[in-house]
Structure formats: C-alpha cells, structure tokens
Amino acid sequence: MFLKKILEKISIAAAVSVMATSAYANCHNDVPVKTISNAFPAYEVMTAAMKACGNVESELDKDHRLKIVDAFSANPSLYTMTSLTNSTSVPMLDADLLRPLDGLIAAHGSSLKPNQFIKIDGQTMAIAAFANTQHLMYRKDILSDLGIAVPTTWDEYIAAAKKIQAAGVVDYPIGHYMKDGWNLAFVFINHFLGEGGDFFNDDWTPSINNEKGMAVLERMTKLASLMDPEYLVSDTTYVTKQMQQGKIAMANLWASRAGAVNDPAESSVSGKVVMAAGLKGSATIASTIWWDGWAIAKNISDKEAEAAMKLIVASMSEDVIKAHNDDAIWLASGFNPGPAAAGAFATASQGAPNYPMTKYIGSMHSALGKNIAAFMTGKKDAKTTLADIEKAYITDAKEKGLLK
Numbered sequence: 583m584f585l586k587k588i589l590e591k592i593s594i595a596a597a598v599s600v601m602a603t604s605a606y607a608n609c610h611n612d613v614p615v616k617t618i619s620n621a622f623p624a625y626e627v628m629t630a631a632m633k634a635c636g637n638v639e640s641e642l643d644k645d646h647r648l649k650i651v652d653a654f655s656a657n658p659s660l661y662t663m664t665s666l667t668n669s670t671s672v673p674m675l676d677a678d679l680l681r682p683l684d685g686l687i688a689a690h691g692s693s694l695k696p697n698q699f700i701k702i703d704g705q706t707m708a709i710a711a712f713a714n715t716q717h718l719m720y721r722k723d724i725l726s727d728l729g730i731a732v733p734t735t736w737d738e739y740i741a742a743a744k745k746i747q748a749a750g751v752v753d754y755p756i757g758h759y760m761k762d763g764w765n766l767a768f769v770f771i772n773h774f775l776g777e778g779g780d781f782f783n784d785d786w787t788p789s790i791n792n793e794k795g796m797a798v799l800e801r802m803t804k805l806a807s808l809m810d811p812e813y814l815v816s817d818t819t820y821v822t823k824q825m826q827q828g829k830i831a832m833a834n835l836w837a838s839r840a841g842a843v844n845d846p847a848e849s850s851v852s853g854k855v856v857m858a859a860g861l862k863g864s865a866t867i868a869s870t871i872w873w874d875g876w877a878i879a880k881n882i883s884d885k886e887a888e889a890a891m892k893l894i895v896a897s898m899s900e901d902v903i904k905a906h907n908d909d910a911i912w913l914a915s916g917f918n919p920g921p922a923a924a925g926a927f928a929t930a931s932q933g934a935p936n937y938p939m940t941k942y943i944g945s946m947h948s949a950l951g952k953n954i955a956a957f958m959t960g961k962k963d964a965k966t967t968l969a970d971i972e973k974a975y976i977t978d979a980k981e982k983g984l985l986k
Contacts (some may be wrong), residue, residue: 608896609635609893609899610636611635611636611893613885613889614639615662616641617641618640618641619643619664620642621643621644622910623841624912627902627910628902629897631902632893632897635892635893635896646664647764650674654880655677658882662882662886662887662890663890664879665874666708666876667873668872668937671877673944676941679879681887682707683705686878686887687891690891690892691709695913700873700875709876710875713872713873715860715871715929716772716835716870717835717857717860717929718739718832718858719833719834719843728751732858733832736801736861736862740808742832743755743832746832747808752829752831755808756832757825757833758816758834759820759835760802760806760813760816761816762951763951763952765817766951767948770802770950771947773863774794774798776866776867776868777794777797777865778863779794786984790968790972791968791971799957799968818835822835822842826849828851837911837925837926838911840923840925841908841909841910857922857928858924858925858928860925860932866933869934870934871929872936874910876894876897899914903915908922908923945978949975949978953970954971
C-alpha cells in the first residue's frame with residue numbers, strides 16, 4: 583500500500599508554471615562521484631542537477647539493471663550510487679550491496695519527506711524520487727473523429743484499435759512495450775494480475791499454467807497483431823517516439839513519459855494526447871505502481887557516501903522539481919500535479935497494486951522473460967510455454983535457495 587498512499591496524499595491541482603531558475607546554484611561538490619541510472623527524463627533531470635554541482639560522472643542506461651549487481655559487488659564499487667525500483671532493489675538487497683542511509687539523512691536530508699524513505703527491516707535503504715505506473719494515453723482527436731469512446735478495459739481497447747486500424751489514420755493503432763525479455767515478461771505480469779491471478783501457491787511453487795495464464799497469452803497475441811511487426815524490440819522509449827511522431831493512436835505507457843508525449847519541443851502531436859486510467863482486465867486494473875529513486879553503494883568510503891547523499895538532496899531540491907514539474911510524479915517538495923499526472927492518479931485511485939517486492943517475483947519475472955517470445959513467434963503453443971516458464975522458475979528458485 584506504500585505507493586498508493588503516497589499518490590493519495592498528493593492533491594491533484596492545476597499545472598504549475600515552469601520556473602526558469604538556476605536550480606543548482608547553491609550546490610558544490612569536491613568529491614568524485616559516479617552514478618548509474620535508468621534513462622527516464624526524470625533521471626536526466628536529476629543527474630544534470632548533480633553534475634552542475636561538480637565532479638559527477640553520470641551513466642544513463644535503460645539496461646542498467648543488468649549491470650549493477652556485478653558493479654556494486656566490486657570493492658570498491660564501480661559506482662557511487664544507482665537508481666533503483668521495487669524490482670531492481672531486491673537483488674541488490676539480497677547481495678547486501680547497499681548502504682543504510684538513516685545517518686546520512688539525519689545529517690543532510692532535512693528537506694526530504696518521510697514518504698520518500700524506502701525502509702527494509704527498519705533501515706532506510708533508498709530514497710524514492712518519484713512514483714510511476716502504466717496507464718492509457720490516447721489521441722483525443724483520432725478517437726473523437728472516429729466516434730470511439732475512451733476504452734476502460736483491455737477488451738474495449740482492442741476493439742477500439744481494430745476500428746482505428748480499419749480507418750487507416752495512423753501507421754499502427756497501438757504501441758506497447760513488448761521488447762523481448764524484461765518488458766515482455768512485465769506485460770504478462772500486469773495482465774495476469776488484472777485477471778486476478780496469483781503467481782504462487784502457498785509454498786511458493788508456481789501457479790501460472792492455468793486458464794488465467796492462457797487468457798493473458800491470448801490477449802498478448804491480439805495486441806501484437808495491432809502493433810508494429812517489430813514489437814519484440816519495442817521498449818518504452820520506442821513507444822514514446824511512436825506516439826510523439828504520430829505513428830500510433832493509443833498506448834499503455836509508463837506515467838514517466840506523459841510529459842514527453844505532449845512536449846512541443848519533442849512531439850508532433852503535442853496537446854493531442856490525453857492521460858487516462860490504466861485498463862482493466864476481467865478482475866481488476868492491469869497495471870502496477872512503482873517507486874523510482876536512489877541508493878548508495880556499501881563498498882565506498884564514508885566521504886563518498888556523504889557526497890552522494892548531498893547530491894541526491896540537491897537533485898530533488900524544490901527549485902529543480904518546480905522547473906521540471908511534468909517530467910515525473912515527483913515525491914519531493916515543489917511538485918504540483920497537472921494534466922500529465924492525471925493518468926497515474928486515476929490508475930492508483932482504481933486500486934492498481936504495487937509491483938511485488940519479493941525474491942520470488944524476481945525468479946518468475948526472469949522465467950517469463952526467457953520463454954514468452956517463443957510463444958509470440960509461434961515456436962511454442964500456450965500450454966507448453968506456460969509449463970516451460972514454471973520449470974524455469976523452479977530451476978532458478980532452487981539455484982537461489984528459495985525452493986527446496
């Protein structure tokens with residue numbers, strides 16, 4: 583409930599005017615610091631703020647999650663700090679690679695809010711910068727011109743997409759982050775939750791080879807038939823660009839991209855894209871809520887850790903947040919939710935669950951990512967695919983000591 587409570591506490595208000603400010607003027611850093619993070623616009627904002635303080639080298643990489651465990655296992659760590667989420671924090675915590683932050687927060691984090699503190703066993707292990715979820719973004723002009731009601735369920739979405747396809751007004755009616763691997767697995771996870779599915783039995787053995795799993799795979803093939811045929815390389819950045827370039831009419835996309843699709847400096851359809859709640863499956867909304875933020879390496883000096891904390895605080899100063907209000911659902915002071923945040927708030931208010939922050943879902947996510955593409959390309963049928971996913975999960979979980 584942590585993230586939903588955060589979103590519920592932020593009141594929806596009119597969009598704040600963007601302040602032209604030298605947001606980083608009071609920050610100075612003498613200690614060499616190296617960051618690695620995802621490549622979301624919000625991380626571009628924060629790392630730019632850090633670099634303005636001096637002596638900061640930043641690496642923005644959408645596949646950073648594949649690097650950080652090995653990089654932080656080195657002694658000293660190859661990076662001073664990293665971006666983390668519900669999902670990517672689990673292997674880092676399991677490997678004991680993160681530094682508890684309570685002392686540093688007491689010394690330097692007075693401007694941070696308590697709801698930004700990600701606590702594990704009573705210790706703050708990360709600082710949440712913004713909340714994120716997935717929700718519907720649609721071209722209001724196209725739906726209006728074709729007399730299509732805004733869809734609220736995945737079945738309605740597919741039906742609407744078929745009408746758009748028949749009208750031939752865009753290259754492809756929809757876009758979706760179905761890149762082979764993590765993204766494709768994540769689509770399954772959201773849809774399985776939307777069908778009311780439970781991934782595990784009481785003993786943590788897998789439970790996806792059933793009617794709900796079959797229904798999800800069937801829906802994923804329907805979605806793929808309405809997308810760019812190269813959908814297995816389609817990640818969030820790919821779909822964002824499709825929307826910005828007017829190539830698609832609808833997408834279920836991360837809230838962190840809501841500002842970009844209507845940014846007149848980047849988007850040819852600025853002002854035409856509306857944010858709405860995530861779409862429902864047969865049981866509930868098929869989206870999950872996430873936190874994104876920063877954690878500091880354990881295997882670095884106290885001096886480096888202190889510098890990192892000061893930079894984290896500077897990157898979320900009120901001036902920075904106000905100057906980049908629509909780049910994220912910020913959790914720090916200064917955020918004033920506007921139209922770009924409407925879809926995320928609607929999704930949270932309709933009961934979207936948090937992405938599960940457990941060791942077991944990591945093994946399940948991995949097993950899904952390694953096996954679903956074979957089904958999508960017709961190499962395996964649904965029943966075989968689900969059975970292979972369960973086998974892969976059991977093998978991985980046993981190797982990690984999660985199952986006997």
